[in-house]
Amino acid sequence: MINHYDFDKIPNRSGTGSLKWERYSKNILPMWVADMDFETAPEITEALKNRLSHKVFGYTIPYDSVIEAVLNYLKYSHNYAVKKESLTFLPGLVPAINLCCNAFSTEEESVMTVTPVYPPFITAPRFSGRELITVPLILDSENKWTFNIKGMEKAIKPNTKIFILCNPHNPVGRAYTKLEIEKISDFCQRYNLILISDEIHCDLIFDTSSKHTLVAGTEEGIAERTITLMSPSKTYNLPGLACAYSIIENPKLKLQFEKTIRGIITEINCFGYVGCEAAYRYGNSWRIELLKYLEKNYLYLNNFLCKKIPEIEFIPMEATYLAWLKVDRLNLNSPTQFFEKYGVGLSDGIDFGDQNYVRLNFGCPHSRLMEALERMHKGLLKENVIGHEG
Ligand SMILES: Cc1ncc(COP(=O)(O)O)c(C=O)c1O
Numbered sequence: 001m002i003n004h005y006d007f008d009k010i011p012n013r014s015g016t017g018s019l020k021w022e023r024y025s026k027n028i029l030p031m032w033v034a035d036m037d038f039e040t041a042p043e044i045t046e047a048l049k050n051r052l053s054h055k056v057f058g059y060t061i062p063y064d065s066v067i068e069a070v071l072n073y074l075k076y077s078h079n080y081a082v083k084k085e086s087l088t089f090l091p092g093l094v095p096a097i098n099l100c101c102n103a104f105s106t107e108e109e110s111v112m113t114v115t116p117v118y119p120p121f122i123t124a125p126r127f128s129g130r131e132l133i134t135v136p137l138i139l140d141s142e143n144k145w146t147f148n149i150k151g152m153e154k155a156i157k158p159n160t161k162i163f164i165l166c167n168p169h170n171p172v173g174r175a176y177t178k179l180e181i182e183k184i185s186d187f188c189q190r191y192n193l194i195l196i197s198d199e200i201h202c203d204l205i206f207d208t209s210s211k212h213t214l215v216a217g218t219e220e221g222i223a224e225r226t227i228t229l230m231s232p233s234k235t236y237n238l239p240g241l242a243c244a245y246s247i248i249e250n251p252k253l254k255l256q257f258e259k260t261i262r263g264i265i266t267e268i269n270c271f272g273y274v275g276c277e278a279a280y281r282y283g284n285s286w287r288i289e290l291l292k293y294l295e296k297n298y299l300y301l302n303n304f305l306c307k308k309i310p311e312i313e314f315i316p317m318e319a320t321y322l323a324w325l326k327v328d329r330l331n332l333n334s335p336t337q338f339f340e341k342y343g344v345g346l347s348d349g350i351d352f353g354d355q356n357y358v359r360l361n362f363g364c365p366h367s368r369l370m371e372a373l374e375r376m377h378k379g380l381l382k383e384n385v386i387g388h389e390g
Contacts, residue, residue: 036237041282044282080214101124105130167213168199199230227247325360
């Protein structure tokens with residue numbers, strides 16, 4: 001196969017105000033926040049350059065070609081036909097999740113999610129003074145993380161108003177099956193919940209023949225209670241362009257959301273729209289190569305851990321570039337501090353709801369992943385946390 005894009009290239013990100021790279025000193029490889037160390041697709045850069053050459057950067061409202069690109073993407077990539085009236089462009093999913101808690105529940109009501117999960121799912125209800133109910137995922141008979149519906153039924157309260165779903169799931173990397181999604185839809189319908197469905201990782205399933213199940217497009221009636229949140233930012237490495245969108249088919253809910261965001265969410269930046277449109281119109285061949293590269297990194301990581309650090313447990317994953325690693329058998333006081341000492345910056349599982357884990361971002365050139373794993377291994381050997389092989 002001919003590779004058209006160079007994912008081995010190591011971009012120098014110093015001096016760019018990178019959240020990921022500014023966190024640590026030069027000696028630590030940052031493998032934490034979900035931001036990849038790849039240049040974005042050249043097709044996207046080209047579109048941004050064209051926009052830049054116009055030299056006028058006024059307030060920008062959603063325009064026809066970007067709306068058309070999003071609607072076509074939803075229809076042809078995810079078999080989800082929506083009207084343009086259902087779309088709202090937003091600067092990010094995190095503000096959207098926080099605003100949804102305010103829009104669709106009161107301080108007397110509670111919000112449910114499943115853990116481990118992307119930290120803003122845990123903090124958003126708390127920031128808005130809502131009670132948070134969390135139910136841990138469980139491993140099924142095939143050793144896959146899945147929903148504990150019985151546990152959710154037990155934990156739900158009469159005042160529970162919202163369920164927040166992450167599909168594919170950050171940090172466990174599950175791309176839920178249609179059956180699992182139907183169970184969640186059914187749960188939300190039975191308990192009359194608003195479903196906030198974060199599907200930002202939907203184009204990052206390694207197996208490109210396997211379809212993402214877009215929840216609002218499944219069971220009849222579920223779209224009426226669903227807020228779908230999407231963005232091309234994770235897939236195309238564009239989070240700094242701050243362009244995301246919600247899809248709310250139910251006009252009553254859409255109005256409720258619009259009232260909440262009024263005066264808070266204003267125009268999205270003009271480059272965000274350009275990046276979004278170019279990603280959806282021209283980015284797919286880059287995405288397909290990216291997924292092959294990510295899968296190679298994933299397999300390398302899995303193999304490395306099996307062979308060299310079997311004490312770290314790693315459940316197989318299907319999507320994303322975020323690996324959820326169980327490190328409790330290493331008996332470290334603070335796993336993140338330990339690995340930082342040896343030059344690797346990871347996300348602490350406690351922020352996701354489970355202190356026995358760390359999360360490692362393998363969305364980076366292969367050589368960097370190899371270096372990070374070698375550093376982790378060396379540190380563990382040096383402090384006799386694990387034994388020398390043979
Ligand atoms: C599940 C999930 N939702 C949302 C985000 C961030 O979204 P945004 O940058 O649009 O706020 C991330 C980033 O890692 C994520 O993993």
